[in-house]
Amino acid sequence: MTEHAPPITPEVRVAPRAAAPAAAVAGPVNLIGLTRDELSAALAAAGTPAGQLRMRTGQLWQWIYHWGVRDFAAMSNLARDFRALLASRFTLALPEVVRREVSADGTRKYLLRVAGGHEVETVYIPEEGRGTLCVSSQVGCTLTCSFCHTGTQRLVRNLTAGEIVGQLMVARDDLGEWPVPGQPRREERLVSNVVLMGMGEPLYNFEAVRDAMAVVMDGEGLALSRRRITLSTSGVVPGIARAATEIGCLLAVSFHATTDAVRDRLVPINRKWPIATLLQALRDYPRLSNSERITFEYVMLDGVNDSDEDARRLVRLIAGIPAKVNLIPFNEWPGAPYRRSPWARIEAFADIVFKAGYAAPIRTPRGEDIMAACGQLKSATERDRAGRAAPAAAARLSVG
Ligand code: SAH
Ligand code: SF4
Numbered sequence: 270m271t272e273h274a275p276p277i278t279p280e281v282r283v284a285p286r287a288a289a290p291a292a293a294v295a296g297p298v299n300l301i302g303l304t305r306d307e308l309s310a311a312l313a314a315a316g317t318p319a320g321q322l323r324m325r326t327g328q329l330w331q332w333i334y335h336w337g338v339r340d341f342a343a344m345s346n347l348a349r350d351f352r353a354l355l356a357s358r359f360t361l362a363l364p365e366v367v368r369r370e371v372s373a374d375g376t377r378k379y380l381l382r383v384a385g386g387h388e389v390e391t392v393y394i395p396e397e398g399r400g401t402l403c404v405s406s407q408v409g410c411t412l413t414c415s416f417c418h419t420g421t422q423r424l425v426r427n428l429t430a431g432e433i434v435g436q437l438m439v440a441r442d443d444l445g446e447w448p449v450p451g452q453p454r455r456e457e458r459l460v461s462n463v464v465l466m467g468m469g470e471p472l473y474n475f476e477a478v479r480d481a482m483a484v485v486m487d488g489e490g491l492a493l494s495r496r497r498i499t500l501s502t503s504g505v506v507p508g509i510a511r512a513a514t515e516i517g518c519l520l521a522v523s524f525h526a527t528t529d530a531v532r533d534r535l536v537p538i539n540r541k542w543p544i545a546t547l548l549q550a551l552r553d554y555p556r557l558s559n560s561e562r563i564t565f566e567y568v569m570l571d572g573v574n575d576s577d578e579d580a581r582r583l584v585r586l587i588a589g590i591p592a593k594v595n596l597i598p599f600n601e602w603p604g605a606p607y608r609r610s611p612w613a614r615i616e617a618f619a620d621i622v623f624k625a626g627y628a629a630p631i632r633t634p635r636g637e638d639i640m641a642a643c644g645q646l647k648s649a650t651e652r653d654r655a656g657r658a659a660p661a662a663a664a665r666l667s668v669g
Contacts, residue, residue, distance in 0.1 A: 302431025334490025407469025
């Protein structure tokens with residue numbers, strides 16, 4: 270993807286696939302986040318005979334992703350020698366939980382430390398009958414959407430597949446969601462959905478996101494269906510078709526404006542791939558069924574993109590695309606150059622979109638008391654550290 274990417278810090282370009290078994294790095298290799306093929310290659314490199322590779326890979330996979338076991342010694346159906354070999358060559362390491370906050374409404378926010386001392390956030394949002402994990406794909410973001418606080422962060426690096434899968438495993442650890450041998454599996458899943466809507470632009474970290482989602486979707490492990498995973502992009506057009514074929518999850522697009530002039534300002538990547546080009550890519554996005562709608566995310570900014578005329582233009586633009594429109598009340602942050610649209614305005618906008626035949630939910634604010642909000646992830650912690658006052662504006666967490 271980098272050939273299409275805007276200039277980025279050298280750190281991104283050299284970001285290693287830390288978990289790749291081929292890397293000739295000293296020290297144990299972390300197996301978390303390796304695809305099945307990579308796991309097999311790691312086991313082969315450690316001397317597993319070819320005839321046993323398939324079976325060993327399958328066994329290990331189940332221990333790691335079905336049972337959530339992190340200690341090789343506890344993998345009881347593996348030969349003792351083999352367990353010792355695994356322990357000497359490999360680790361099963363997750364990002365370290367630096368801080369964990371639980372909102373009065375049950376929303377949980379994890380501040381995680383990844384290699385190099387960088388920090389990212391993951392947010393768990395429980396709802397009736399489902400639970401959504403909002404996962405980060407990068408430390409910070411190279412893009413600079415003017416309403417998004419993540420875009421103001423200086424530090425950027427891609428997360429590895431292991432660090433992305435690790436976010437899900439951390440949440441399952443914390444929620445106590447791994448199955449217990451001998452006990453019936455719970456009916457309802459706690460982490461039932463994943464949205465790639467945390468920090469970062471997932472399509473600028475394509476391979477790691479793809480591999481991580483392959484691990485998450487694997488039926489013998491975490492086993493989330495492709496329809497329970499939604500990738501949100503700011504509009505990286507070449508990545509969109511690739512996402513359909515190589516990841517196969519649902520797609521959300523941060524649309525946010527109905528003219529190129531306004532979208533150029535809000536989502537600057539629009540200068541590279543303007544609205545018409547983006548819409549064509551979305552029209553071409555292959556779906557297995559028409560029920561798989563594309564989500565258009567639309568942040569409501571007072572006086573900027575929230576007029577009736579905008580709403581009418583929006584429905585004209587997306588005509589013919591199986592779509593739903595998620596209206597996101599802007600999460601204000603200190604120094605933000607925008608205000609949230611008044612509720613009556615958001616409702617009037619939603620009404621026009623709805624009457625044109627599209628679902629137009631207004632996202633419910635969640636986790637306000639712990640600042641678990643889109644566009645505010647990690648910024649609150651950084652402010653704490655800087656010793657500045659907490660923002661007066663309430664943080665909002667939104668779910669689709
Ligand atoms: N980079 C990807 C995914 C992460 S952002 C993308 O832009 O799509 C997830 C969503 O939160 C996007 O729709 C983004 O536009 C929105 N968002 C960012 N900052 C926000 C804020 N301050 N208030 C409301 N939504 C915000
Ligand atoms: Fe990056 Fe998405 Fe924020 Fe834009 S909205 S700066 S793409 S995280």
